[in-house]
Amino acid sequence: MKTIKIGADFSETPVxxxxxxxxxxxxxxxxxxxxxxLNENNKVIVIIDDAEGYGxxxxxxxxxxxxxxxxxxxxxLKKKLEIVCVxxxxxIYHDLIWKHINEARPE
Amino acid sequence: xxKVRQSTxxxxxxxxxxxxxxxxxxxxxxxxxxxxxLRRQRGHRKGFKTRPVFPAFNVHTASSVxxxxxxxxxxxxxxxxxxxxxxxxxxxxFAVLRKAxxxxxxxxxxxxxxxxxxxxxxxxxxxxxxDRWNQKVNGRLNARLRTWNEEVKRLLCQMGYFELLGLKxxxxxxxxxxTTFLRFRRGYTGxxxxxxxxxLRVEIERIVGESIQKQFLFEGLSEAITNVGQHxxxxxxxMTLRQWWLSASxxxxxxxxxxxxFDQGDGIPQTLPRAYFxxxxxxxxxxxxxxxxxxxxxxxxxxxxxxxGRGMGLQNLVEFAKVHKKGQLSIYSLRGMYRRNFSVDGFxxxxxxxxxxxxxxxxxxxxxxxxxx
Numbered sequence: 476m477k478t479i480k481i482g483a484d485f486s487e488t489p490v491x492x493x494x495x496x497x498x499x500x501x502x503x504x505x506x507x508x509x510x511x512x513l514n515e516n517n518k519v520i521v522i523i524d525d526a527e528g529y530g531x532x533x534x535x536x537x538x539x540x541x542x543x544x545x546x547x548x549x550x551x552l553k554k555k556l557e558i559v560c561v562x563x564x565x566x567i568y569h570d571l572i573w574k575h576i577n578e579a580r581p582e
Numbered sequence: 583x584x585k586v587r588q589s590t591x592x593x594x595x596x597x598x599x600x601x602x603x604x605x606x607x608x609x610x611x612x613x614x615x616x617x618x619x620l621r622r623q624r625g626h627r628k629g630f631k632t633r634p635v636f637p638a639f640n641v642h643t644a645s646s647v648x649x650x651x652x653x654x655x656x657x658x659x660x661x662x663x664x665x666x667x668x669x670x671x672x673x674x675x676f677a678v679l680r681k682a683x684x685x686x687x688x689x690x691x692x693x694x695x696x697x698x699x700x701x702x703x704x705x706x707x708x709x710x711x712x713d714r715w716n717q718k719v720n721g722r723l724n725a726r727l728r729t730w731n732e733e734v735k736r737l738l739c740q741m742g743y744f745e746l747l748g749l750k751x752x753x754x755x756x757x758x759x760x761t762t763f764l765r766f767r768r769g770y771t772g773x774x775x776x777x778x779x780x781x782l783r784v785e786i787e788r789i790v791g792e793s794i795q796k797q798f799l800f801e802g803l804s805e806a807i808t809n810v811g812q813h814x815x816x817x818x819x820x821m822t823l824r825q826w827w828l829s830a831s832x833x834x835x836x837x838x839x840x841x842x843x844f845d846q847g848d849g850i851p852q853t854l855p856r857a858y859f860x861x862x863x864x865x866x867x868x869x870x871x872x873x874x875x876x877x878x879x880x881x882x883x884x885x886x887x888x889x890x891g892r893g894m895g896l897q898n899l900v901e902f903a904k905v906h907k908k909g910q911l912s913i914y915s916l917r918g919m920y921r922r923n924f925s926v927d928g929f930x931x932x933x934x935x936x937x938x939x940x941x942x943x944x945x946x947x948x949x950x951x952x953x954x955x
Contacts, residue, residue: 488776490804496811497775527780528797530805530898564797567901 476518479508482525492532501536509537510546513555520557523572524565531575534568539575543582552576640942642674654690655682663708664701665914665948672704673942676711680846680945683715695729700737702763702831703842703950709743709766710827710844711945716747727752741829742766762789764830771811771824779804782828790832790839794955798902799841803828805898806843806949814847814947837955841902846946849916850896851875872918873937880920899949906953914948917941 481489485508486499494500512519523529541547547555556576558569639647646658657679663672682689692712700708716723725744727735735752738744742765744751764785769778783800807826815824826845832838847853851872861878864870880896896913900922903909909924919938924931 486776488774488780488800488804490774490776490779491808492812496808499774499776527776527783528800528804530801530808532805532808564795568797 476520477512477516478520478522479512480522480525482522484508486526488527489533489537490530492536496532501533501540504533504537505540505544509541513541513547513552517555518557519555520559522559523568524560524562529568529571531571534571535575535579538572539579542576542579545581549576549579639678640674642671642942643678646675647678650690654688656691656693657682657689658691658693658695659697659708661696661698662700663697663704664699665703665919665944666701669919669940670942672707673940673944676707677942677945679711679715683711683718686718689715693729694725694731694734697734698731700734702737702741702829702840703844703948705738705741705743706766706827706829706842706844707944707948709738709741709746709829710768710825710846713746713768713827714825714846721748723747723749725749741831760834762832762834764789764828767828769807769826769828771807771815771826773807775804775807775811779807782830786830786832786839786841789830790955792955794839795902795905798905801898802902802951803841803843805896809896810845810847813853814845814849816848816853838952839955840950840952842951843949844946849943849947850879850913851916851918854879871937871939872916873920873939874918876913876915876918876920877935877937880922899951903951903953906955908954910950910952912948912950912952914944914950915946916943 479485481504485504489499489501489504491497491500493502509519509521541552542549558572560566560569642660643657646660648656648658650656655678657675659675660668660671662668663675665672679689679692681687692715712723739752740761740763742763743749746766746768764782767782779800782803783796786799787794787796810824810826814826823846826843828841828843830839830841832840849872854875861870880900899913900911903911903922904924906924907926910921911924912919912921917940919940920935921937922933922935924933926932
C-alpha cells in the first residue's frame with residue numbers, strides 16, 4: 476500500500492493539463508507519481524486536501540488520463556485507488572475525480 | 583605670454599566641409615519628414631471618401647477622436663466608462679486606442695478631462711490598453727493630472743494605475759475607507775500559474791481581512807491563468823504580447839468581493855471548438871452569436887466531447903461564485919456577454935443566466951466574479 480499526499484509529495488499548487496501549462500501539471504503527476512505507484516502497489520491512497528485547490532484540467536489529465544491512455548481500466552482503479560479527504564470542502568474534488576475516471580474513454 | 587593657436591588653411595577648409603555636410607544632412611532629414619507628413623495627409627484625405635479614416639471610428643467616437651494637423655490622434659474619453667450602462671461607448675474608445683497602438687499610429691493625447699466616473703472593470707481594461715501603449719513607447723507616457731476629476735483620480739490611484747504605468751502618483755488623494763483594492767497586476771503566459779494564483783489568493787484574502795473559501799478562488803484564478811496560456815494567445819507570435827491583467831476590490835459595508843481578470847487574446851468565441859455539425863453550420867452563416875458561443879463554452883458536456891476547449895476551465899470559474907450566499911459571474915468576450923447569478927435563499931437555490939450581444943468588441947476576454955461574503 477502506498478500513500479501519496481498531493482500537497483506534500485507533489486505540489487501545493489497543482490495546475491494545468493500539460494507541462495506547457497506549468498511545472499506541476501496533471502500529466503506530470505500521472506506519469507511520475509500515480510502510474511508508477513499503481514503499477515507497484517495493490518492499493519494507492521491519494522490524500523487531496525493539503526493542496527490549494529484543483530482545476531478540472533489537472534484532475535481530468537491526472538486521473539481521467541489513466542483510463543484514456545489505457546494504463547488502467549475503470550474497474551482496476553476502483554479496486555486499487557482510494558481518494559481521501561478530511562476537509563469537507565474538498566469533497567467536491569473527490570467526486571470530480573471519480574467523475575473524470577468514470578467518464579473517461581480509452582483513446 | 584600665452585600662445586595663440588592659429589588654424590591652418592587646411593583645417594579651416596575641412597571644418598567648412600563638415601559644416602556644409604551637416605547642413606545638407608539636416609535639410610534632407612527635414613525634407614523627408616515633410617514628405618512623410620504630406621503623404622500621410624494625402625492618404626488621410628483620399629481615404630476619407632472611400633473608407634473610414636480609422637476603422638475603429640463609430641458614432642460614439644465621432645466627436646471625441648480627432649486628428650491634429652500633424653496627423654496625430656487625440657482621444658477624449660467619454661463622461662462615463664463602464665460596461666454595464668455605457669458598454670458601446672466605453673468599448674469603442676478602448677477599441678480606438680487599441681487599434682492605434684497596434685497599428686503604431688501616433689497618439690498625441692488621451693484626455694481624461696471629461697471623464698466623471700469609471701467602473702473598476704472598465705478601469706482594468708483602460709489600464710491594460712494604456713499599459714500596452716506605454717510598453718510600445720518604452721515607458722515615456724506622462725499624465726497631466728490637473729484636469730482630472732478627483733473621483734477618477736482617487737479610484738485609479740487606489741487601483742494602482744500609476745504604479746502599473748510607472749507614473750508619478752498624485753500628491754493628495756483621499757482614500758475611500760469603505761473599499762479596499764488589490765492593485766493592478768500584470769502577468770505573462772508561461773509563468774507558473776499555480777504559484778501565481780496562490781499569491782493572488784493570499785493577497786485577496788489580505789484585503790478582505792478574513793479567510794475565504796480558498797480552494798474555489800484558487801481554482802478560478804488558476805484556470806483563468808491557464809486558459810490564457812492554452813487558448814487566448816494562439817496567434818500571438820511575440821511572447822511579450824501574451825499578457826493578462828487582474829484587479830480585485832472589497833467593499834466592507836456590503837461585504838462584496840469583486841475579482842476582475844482581463845486578457846487581450848483571441849476571445850472565447852474564436853477559440854471555442856465547434857463540437858457539432860449544426861454549430862459549424864450556424865457559425866458559417868453568422869447565425870451563432872458571440873454570447874451564444876460563450877454560453878456553449880460554459881456547458882458541462884462540452885468537455886466530454888473530447889474537444890480541447892474552454893468549457894472545463896469555465897466551469898471552474900463558476901464554482902467560486904456558486905459557493906457563496908450571492909454570487910455573480912460575468913464574462914465579456916469579443917462582442918458577447920454572458921452572466922450567471924447565483925443566490926441561496928433559505929434552502930432554495932437560484933441560478934439565472936443572461937446573455938447580450940454588442941456591436942463593438944471588448945478586444946479580449948474580461949471575467950468578473952462578484953460575491954457577497
